[in-house]
Amino acid sequence: MKIVKVKNNEELSEKATELFVHALSRLEKPVIGLATGSTPERMYEKLTEKCQAGDVSFKNAVTFNLDEYAGLTAGNPNSYRFYMDEKLFNHVDIQKENTHLPNGLADDLQKECKIFDDSITKEGNLDFLVLGIGLNGHIGFNEPGTSFDSRTHVVELTESTREVNSRFFDSLDKVPTEALTMGLGTIMEAKEIMLLVQGDKKAEILKKVLHGEITEEVPASILQRHPNTTIITDVTL
Numbered sequence: 001m002k003i004v005k006v007k008n009n010e011e012l013s014e015k016a017t018e019l020f021v022h023a024l025s026r027l028e029k030p031v032i033g034l035a036t037g038s039t040p041e042r043m044y045e046k047l048t049e050k051c052q053a054g055d056v057s058f059k060n061a062v063t064f065n066l067d068e069y070a071g072l073t074a075g076n077p078n079s080y081r082f083y084m085d086e087k088l089f090n091h092v093d094i095q096k097e098n099t100h101l102p103n104g105l106a107d108d109l110q111k112e113c114k115i116f117d118d119s120i121t122k123e124g125n126l127d128f129l130v131l132g133i134g135l136n137g138h139i140g141f142n143e144p145g146t147s148f149d150s151r152t153h154v155v156e157l158t159e160s161t162r163e164v165n166s167r168f169f170d171s172l173d174k175v176p177t178e179a180l181t182m183g184l185g186t187i188m189e190a191k192e193i194m195l196l197v198q199g200d201k202k203a204e205i206l207k208k209v210l211h212g213e214i215t216e217e218v219p220a221s222i223l224q225r226h227p228n229t230t231i232i233t234d235v236t237l
């Protein structure tokens with residue numbers, strides 16, 4: 001794993017944008033994996049600025065988001081579809097039909113996971129994947145204990161993740177209890193991964209990911225086995 005140490009969130013977003021633009025520009029039909037959360041927000045702003053300035057284009061890109069809550073409509077401001085539309089898709093030249101998130105409203109969620117995972121495989125897997133990390137080491141919504149071989153699946157969210165994410169909801173009981181997420185096996189098939197880790201509250205988990213045992217108890221520790229991962233972080237190590 002390559003580490004790029006930066007001073008703050010602005011520099012992190014700058015570097016992340018650089019790598020993202022490089023991936024978008026070098027491929028004829030880039031297949032990109034996307035994360036939500038607070039960490040990549042500034043990167044999406046910068047990508048929007050660059051696209052509007054004509055410095056980069058999403059017109060041939062196909063995107064797959066890592067995860068989505070179960071039970072929230074696309075119009076719900078807490079759904080990840082809403083987040084992506086607001087923060088990126090509505091402002092760049094991407095073709096909306098090329099943007100994919102797991103459908104958390106599908107009647108049969110297991111079947112939806114299989115369809116989503118198969119679509120990634122059909123596109124030849126992700127060329128470039130943006131990841132954030134949760135305080136417990138989750139990537140996507142793969143909570144501790146998730147199998148390293150997992151494909152896209154339905155998860156029950158841990159109380160700690162629901163509590164952390166409740167800052168976006170009116171109250172904790174409004175946070176869905178389930179989500180759909182790309183599996184760790186799906187994630188590991190990405191050709192290039194960029195993990196963004198922002199803020200010293202993530203120092204402890206980042207140290208485990210970098211130097212700890214590779215264990216399903218720390219989902220992101222699997223990245224030690226990935227051949228092309230860059231971690232961009234402002235965490236004091």
Ligand SMILES: O=P(O)(O)OC[C@H]1O[C@](O)(CO)[C@@H](O)[C@@H]1O
Pocket residue numbers: 035036037038039040067131132133134139140141161165
């Ligand atoms: O960037 P944040 O807001 O710390 O989130 C970290 C991770 O947690 C999630 O928001 C899920 O809880 C992921 O989507 C994200 O990668």
